[in-house]
Amino acid sequence: MRRAIVTTTATAAGVVLLLSLKPHGGQTASAQAPVISSGSDTGSTTGTGGTSGTGGTDNSGSGSSATTAPSASPSAKGGGSSSGKASHASYTGQAVDTRYGPVQVRIDVSAGKISKIDVLQYPDGLQRDQDINSYALPVLNQEALSAQSAQIDSVSGATYTSDGYTQSLQSALDQAGLK
Amino acid sequence: MTTRHAEHVMGTVFSFVVRDPSPAVDEALRAAVDRLHAIDARFSPYRADSEVSRIARGESELADASPELAEVMERCAEIGTLTDGWFSAYPEGRLDPSGWVKGWAVEQACALLCEAGSTEHCVNGGGDVQSVGGPWRIGVADPFRPGGLAAVLAGRDLVVATSGTAERGAHIVDPRTGEAPTGLLSLTLVSSGPGLLARTDACATAAFAMGAEQGLAWAGRQPGLEALAILPDPALPKRATNGFLRYAL
Numbered sequence: 001m002r003r004a005i006v007t008t009t010a011t012a013a014g015v016v017l018l019l020s021l022k023p024h025g026g027q028t029a030s031a032q033a034p035v036i037s038s039g040s041d042t043g044s045t046t047g048t049g050g051t052s053g054t055g056g057t058d059n060s061g062s063g064s065s066a067t068t069a070p071s072a073s074p075s076a077k078g079g080g081s082s083s084g085k086a087s088h089a090s091y092t093g094q095a096v097d098t099r100y101g102p103v104q105v106r107i108d109v110s111a112g113k114i115s116k117i118d119v120l121q122y123p124d125g126l127q128r129d130q131d132i133n134s135y136a137l138p139v140l141n142q143e144a145l146s147a148q149s150a151q152i153d154s155v156s157g158a159t160y161t162s163d164g165y166t167q168s169l170q171s172a173l174d175q176a177g178l179k
Numbered sequence: 180m181t182t183r184h185a186e187h188v189m190g191t192v193f194s195f196v197v198r199d200p201s202p203a204v205d206e207a208l209r210a211a212v213d214r215l216h217a218i219d220a221r222f223s224p225y226r227a228d229s230e231v232s233r234i235a236r237g238e239s240e241l242a243d244a245s246p247e248l249a250e251v252m253e254r255c256a257e258i259g260t261l262t263d264g265w266f267s268a269y270p271e272g273r274l275d276p277s278g279w280v281k282g283w284a285v286e287q288a289c290a291l292l293c294e295a296g297s298t299e300h301c302v303n304g305g306g307d308v309q310s311v312g313g314p315w316r317i318g319v320a321d322p323f324r325p326g327g328l329a330a331v332l333a334g335r336d337l338v339v340a341t342s343g344t345a346e347r348g349a350h351i352v353d354p355r356t357g358e359a360p361t362g363l364l365s366l367t368l369v370s371s372g373p374g375l376l377a378r379t380d381a382c383a384t385a386a387f388a389m390g391a392e393q394g395l396a397w398a399g400r401q402p403g404l405e406a407l408a409i410l411p412d413p414a415l416p417k418r419a420t421n422g423f424l425r426y427a428l
Contacts, residue, residue, distance in 0.1 A: 152317070153316050153317060154194065154317050154318070155303070155306070155318040155319070155320055155328070156303075156306050156307060156308050156317055156339040156340065156341045156367060157306040157319065157322075158341050158342055158343025158344070
């Protein structure tokens with residue numbers, strides 16, 4: 001049984017190079033699946049989102065006028081929308097009840113773009129729920145942020161598809177006057 | 180210039196990245212969003228008035244289903260056969276073809292954009308991604324590091340689907356026992372080509388239910404599919420099929 005252990009210091013190119021030396025195909029995966037060490041090659045690409053602001057990150061929505069979800073909370077309309085281009089501002093979304101408990105997010109907007117999303121409340125009744133939410137909600141968070149990153153186009157993940165998260169986020173976006 | 184749009188539909192977020200916008204493509208984007216809502220209205224198991232819910236409650240017969248639902252049921256049956264029963268349109272004994280429908284909805288959105296002339300776009304339906312053109316860089320979420328990535332994949336026409344314990348409820352149970360699988364935190368399948376997301380996503384659901392050993396081995400035998408498994412213990416290394424590394428950066 002052959003296994004390739006990649007050290008955590010390997011660069012991305014190094015990972016590809018090392019592993020390209022391994023025999024490919026022709027064998028079933030279970031016995032000699034290569035091992036990718038955790039956190040080895042992607043730390044530098046995750047970014048913090050929204051800070052690069054270089055080409056290809058146009059988030060003005062000017063070309064896309066598709067309407068936002070009709071379920072956006074009406075109570076969030078109003079305040080702040082007239083100053084959607086304010087350089088720095090925070091908007092707290094409505095707390096939304098889900099069957100697992102309340103969910104509430106806050107967004108920071110900088111130069112007309114989301115610079116940060118914080119989850120202020122999420123269900124934590126059961127340990128299992130806590131485990132799930134502690135990473136699943138930030139996965140959606142990352143997805144929202146990464147949409148403004150020039151480095152990653154999209155993120156695949158097993159999302160805990162919380163209506164509460166997206167509804168609260170939508171209400172914060174509405175307040176910020178962002179699409 | 181790039182057009183981006185995020186749409187809250189099907190209980191999750193669908194996000195669009197279009198690198199070659201035009202008036203026709205922008206119009207197609209609006210049509211794609213409408214299409215997603217129409218699919219949700221017909222197929223959602225959470226909407227009491229959807230066709231799926233009416234059939235699940237026994238108020239109407241599957242034999243009288245719309246052509247659209249009938250076709251979805253055929254595709255689900257095919258994946259059920261392909262996966263030895265590890266995928267089912269009845270994951271908890273009740274009609275719920277969501278495991279096919281979400282990826283299929285993304286495919287439909289891409290098809291509308293293609294018909295309008297776009298050759299460079301990427302559509303993400305709640306963490307499952309179909310891209311056209313490229314190269315695209317698609318991150319795989321790291322379940323252990325909130326906001327972090329476990330891998331980055333790059334390529335043209337990339338298709339990436341992830342199933343995991345975070346995907347609660349109906350989709351991820353062993354259809355044989357009705358119980359949640361153990362031994363895996365997430366399983367990502369990657370393939371490349373047009374119109375592959377529904378199949379890739381459904382296969383990811385099935386392979387996740389199989390567990391690490393069997394799921395990786397099964398995925399490794401499927402032509403055109405590669406897999407990355409993240410195990411529940413952060414001390415354990417991630418595991419991938421050999422060909423997965425062709426896509427990994």
